[in-house]
Structures are given as C-alpha cells and as structure tokens.
Amino acid sequence: MGFLFLDMKKTCPIGVFDSGYGGLTVLKEIVAKLPHYDYIYMGDNARAPYGPRSFDTVYQYTLECVEWFFAQGCELVILACNTASAKALRNIQQKDLPLIDPDKRVLGVIRPTTEIIGRFSKSGEIGILGTTGTVQSMSYPIEIAKFFPECKVYQESCPMWVPLVENNEYQKPGADYFIQENIAHIMQASENIDTLLLACTHYPLLLAKIKQFLPAGVTVVSQGEIVANSLVEYLRKHAELAEKISQNGQISFYTTDAVTDFDNHAGIFFGKAIASLHLDLQAK
Numbered sequence: 548m549g550f551l552f553l554d555m556k557k558t559c560p561i562g563v564f565d566s567g568y569g570g571l572t573v574l575k576e577i578v579a580k581l582p583h584y585d586y587i588y589m590g591d592n593a594r595a596p597y598g599p600r601s602f603d604t605v606y607q608y609t610l611e612c613v614e615w616f617f618a619q620g621c622e623l624v625i626l627a628c629n630t631a632s633a634k635a636l637r638n639i640q641q642k643d644l645p646l647i648d649p650d651k652r653v654l655g656v657i658r659p660t661t662e663i664i665g666r667f668s669k670s671g672e673i674g675i676l677g678t679t680g681t682v683q684s685m686s687y688p689i690e691i692a693k694f695f696p697e698c699k700v701y702q703e704s705c706p707m708w709v710p711l712v713e714n715n716e717y718q719k720p721g722a723d724y725f726i727q728e729n730i731a732h733i734m735q736a737s738e739n740i741d742t743l744l745l746a747c748t749h750y751p752l753l754l755a756k757i758k759q760f761l762p763a764g765v766t767v768v769s770q771g772e773i774v775a776n777s778l779v780e781y782l783r784k785h786a787e788l789a790e791k792i793s794q795n796g797q798i799s800f801y802t803t804d805a806v807t808d809f810d811n812h813a814g815i816f817f818g819k820a821i822a823s824l825h826l827d828l829q830a831k
C-alpha cells in the first residue's frame with residue numbers, strides 16, 4: 548500500500564494505535580514515563596468500535612494501520628487496544644513482520660497486563676471486563692493461566708461501553724444502566740472476585756461509574772500505567788531499538804474520522820488539549 552509520508556517522515560516516533568480514543572489513556576501514561584521520545588497516535592475512529600467485528604476484519608484493519616505507522620518511519624508500534632491485541636497481534640508478529648521488516652516491532656497490551664495482574668489479587672479470583680472480541684478470543688484466561696496458574700478468571704463482555712465512550716454518553720445517566728448490569732453480572736459469577744481488570748483502553752473513562760456499582764474491597768485495575776512500565780523495561784532491554792527512536796518530545800495525533808470531533812473528545816482521555824490531523828487510509 549503506497550501511503551503518503553506525512554510530516555514526521557524524518558523522525559522515528561513510537562506509534563500508538565487504537566480503534567478510537569481509548570489508546571490515549573495508555574499514551575498519556577507512556578508519555579509521563581518517557582517524555583523525551585517522539586510519538587504518533589492514530590485512532591481509527593471512522594471504523595470504531597472494533598469489539599463486535601470479526602477476527603478477519605480486526606486483523607485486516609489493524610494491519611492496514613500498522614503499515615501506515617511504518618510508512619511514517621515508526622520502528623515500534625504499540626497496539627494500545629485490547630481487541631486488536633487479541634485478534635491481530637499474533638498474526639502480525641508471526642506472519643506479516645517477517646515479510647515487511649523483521650527488525651520492526653509491534654507490541655500489544657495483553658501480555659504486559661497478564662504478567663502482573665495476579666499480584667493485585669489476594670483471593671486469586673479475577674474478573675476481566677472487555678469487548679466482545681477480547682472476551683471471545685479467550686486471550687486473558689489463556690495468558691493469565693501461564694503466569695498465575697492458580698488464579699480463577701471470570702470474563703464479562705460489555706458491548707455497550709465503548710459506544711458510550713466514543714459517543715460521549717459515558718457521563719450521562721443512561722450509561723448507568725449498562726454499567727450496573729455488567730458489573731452485577733460479573734460479580735454474581737463469584738463472591739470471591741477481589742480484582743477487576745479494565746481490559747479495554749476505553750474503560751478508564753468509566754471508572755467513577757464502575758466504582759459506584761462495586762462492592763467495597765474490589766480493586767479496579769487500569770492498564771495504562773502497567774503498559775507504560777512494561778515499555779520502559781522493554782526499551783531498557785532492547786537498546787538497539789531504543790536508540791533508533793527519535794527524541795524531540797513531539798507528539799502527533801491522527802484520526803480517520805473528523806478532526807473536530809476527535810479534538811473535542813480526545814483531550815478528556817489524554818488530559819490535555821489535542822490538535823489532530825485527518826488521515827484518509829484510502830489515499831494512495
């Protein structure tokens with residue numbers, strides 16, 4: 548695919564991808580820990596949500612976006628999206644990267660989270676809240692079993708939560724109905740669940756409402772800081788990759804949908820005002 552090179556062509560930013568706004572909750576934490584690097588964020592808002600889409604569609608969309616990041620000069624791309632990490636990452640790492648460029652890296656958010664999630668729980672019973680795609684992929688139960696085989700994992704898909712966030716409805720009373728329903732359902736699975744993982748990068752925006760419907764003593768874990776800490780460690784261990792990343796402290800934002808909508812909402816996720824550029828993935 549012959550993407551146009553954009554304004555960051557001479558730099559080597561870290562690419563951060565999400566289907567929409569959610570990855571900004573991860574980027575915010577990464578930038579807090581690694582402010583000196585350049586970053587390029589892209590939200591595929593025009594095609595969000597990815598959660599209900601098929602394996603093949605999520606893979607195809609994600610690969611297309613990863614190729615765009617590579618065309619911008621990125622050597623490292625973070626899929627700051629659980630759905631893309633669950634449905635596309637393995638194929639991209641094993642099938643596509645060896646053909647595109649074996650030195651480039653694409654990392655997801657599931658592995659760094661599952662490596663440590665067991666440490667948050669005393670009872671060993673963990674609830675996973677995610678999109679339908681993430682839950683159906685079984686990525687979390689499978690990966691957690693590798694690191695914490697003694698843990699019991701319960702999953703709940705929350706198909707309305709991403710649309711509530713993407714459509715800026717998440718603070719309104721209508722959101723309460725869906726949040727309460729999903730929380731009640733997962734907590735009915737076992738009274739011993741003491742840790743709930745927000746396994747979707749959009750969900751931290753719903754944190755206040757989630758806590759409102761939770762019994763006392765349940766810890767809610769967001770991924771942003773976990774992923775950021777893991778990236779710090781990854782770059783420490785992979786100095787040859789870290790050295791390639793440009794260090795001007797610049798961040799560019801792209802959305803495949805309207806920039807005004809993106810700019811109006813994205814600041815809430817990122818914690819600062821954002822001025823984005825429009826990206827037309829079809830442009831050759």
Ligand code: DGL
Nearest residue numbers: 569596597598629630748
């Ligand atoms: N932020 C994405 C995730 O972490 C949302 C997926 C979607 O677009 O449904 O799964």
